[in-house]
Amino acid sequence: MIDTHAYDGAPEAEFRDYVALLKPRVMSLVVFTAFVGLWVAPVAVHPFVAFCSVLFIALGGGASGALNMWYDADIDAVMRRTQKRPIPSGRVTGGEALGLGLGLTVIAVMMLGLAANWFAAGFLAFTIFFYVVIYTIWLKRWTPQNIVIGGAAGAFPPMIGWACATGGISIESLLMFALIFFWTPPHFWALALFMKEDYHKAGVPMLTVTHGRAVTRRHIFGYTLVLAPFAIWLGLTPVGGPVYLAVAVVLNALFILGGWRVMRRNEDAAIADDYAVEKRVFKLSLYYLFLHFLALLVQHWVGTW
Numbered sequence: 641m642i643d644t645h646a647y648d649g650a651p652e653a654e655f656r657d658y659v660a661l662l663k664p665r666v667m668s669l670v671v672f673t674a675f676v677g678l679w680v681a682p683v684a685v686h687p688f689v690a691f692c693s694v695l696f697i698a699l700g701g702g703a704s705g706a707l708n709m710w711y712d713a714d715i716d717a718v719m720r721r722t723q724k725r726p727i728p729s730g731r732v733t734g735g736e737a738l739g740l741g742l743g744l745t746v747i748a749v750m751m752l753g754l755a756a757n758w759f760a761a762g763f764l765a766f767t768i769f770f771y772v773v774i775y776t777i778w779l780k781r782w783t784p785q786n787i788v789i790g791g792a793a794g795a796f797p798p799m800i801g802w803a804c805a806t807g808g809i810s811i812e813s814l815l816m817f818a819l820i821f822f823w824t825p826p827h828f829w830a831l832a833l834f835m836k837e838d839y840h841k842a843g844v845p846m847l848t849v850t851h852g853r854a855v856t857r858r859h860i861f862g863y864t865l866v867l868a869p870f871a872i873w874l875g876l877t878p879v880g881g882p883v884y885l886a887v888a889v890v891l892n893a894l895f896i897l898g899g900w901r902v903m904r905r906n907e908d909a910a911i912a913d914d915y916a917v918e919k920r921v922f923k924l925s926l927y928y929l930f931l932h933f934l935a936l937l938v939q940h941w942v943g944t945w
């Protein structure tokens with residue numbers, strides 16, 4: 641067989657390039673929220689079924705990442721943060737990413753249907769559709785509200801996990817959705833504040849590009865205020881308890897304080913310390929979400945209300 645790569649000078653793809661298409665770092669937290677949604681649900685799931693369900697949700701999440709990278713290859717090639725991804729760097733072709741994404745989608749959805757139930761499988765298919773078509777193809781290049789509306793895709797996984805166990809939806813799973821939904825804007829916009837040039841260059845209408853940093857800073861603080869009541873409310877439902885509530889109160893106080901500091905900063909101060917506060921709030925956002933879901937898990941083990 642002729643190795644075309646040897647002639648066209650394109651770098652050879654390695655296994656890790658195909659893994660990178662699945663966005664494993666982001667998806668690890670996505671999958672953790674799905675696992676917690678499944679595990680704290682009031683219907684006990686056999687550990688093997690739980691394992692398979694989480695595995696197929698992870699596969700579906702990865703598939704959506706590959707499809708996102710297939711469509712966004714032109715944007716990724718322009719932004720410094722994403723230039724080294726497998727497609728823009730030439731190690732993987734767009735066609736390969738599309739094939740991998742579609743193939744994994746079919747496998748993940750079918751297998752989740754067989755392992756758990758078809759409601760959960762349909763929900764997974766809808767989530768992949770939402771991230772790829774609604775967010776990536778439509779909203780991302782069209783409106784600065786892209787990540788607010790599109791963020792729903794990232795908020796569905798705990799509901800999918802819950803649906804695997806219960807076959808349905810409940811106030812608890814809706815509040816887990818709300819927790820991630822209202823968390824996404826401060827999570828992303830904190831990063832956009834110190835990555836604005838990237839989005840500007842790529843012509844992506846992120847809020848920092850269309851409305852400027854001062855407006856983005858106010859939005860970040862506003863969303864931390866909207867988020868807190870939902871985080872606390874979740875603690876008052878049957879999956880909550882004193883451990884979760886204590887964690888939620890501390891984390892929300894810290895996140896609101898972080899949002900406040902970001903809002904009060906002027907641009908010169910931020911440039912002077914290379915966006916140290918914004919970077920800290922972005923990092924805090926990752927701990928915020930992980931620790932809320934970890935607290936739900938611990939609360940489940942020690943006993944809920």
Ligand code: HEM
Pocket residue numbers: 665666667669670673721786787788790791793794795820824827828831926929
């Ligand atoms: C529309 C919604 C979202 C947007 C636009 C967004 C955007 C981003 C961006 C641009 C990064 C930097 C990634 C990089 O360095 O390549 C990031 C990092 C991250 N995001 Fe999000 N995010 C969203 C939702 C989520 C959700 C729902 C989760 C998990 C539940 C999540 C978890 C993470 C994690 C864990 C990282 C750190 C990855 C690393 O360390 O490389 N994100 N996010």
Ligand SMILES: CC(C)=CCC/C(C)=C/CC/C(C)=C/COP(=O)(O)OP(=O)(O)O
Pocket residue numbers: 663666670697698700701702704708712722764767768771780793794797
């Ligand atoms: C189970 C399942 C299907 C889960 C999907 C979860 C999901 C939608 C996660 C999205 C998180 C994410 C990487 C957003 C990045 O936005 P971007 O694509 O604009 O970021 P980029 O610039 O880094 O590509």
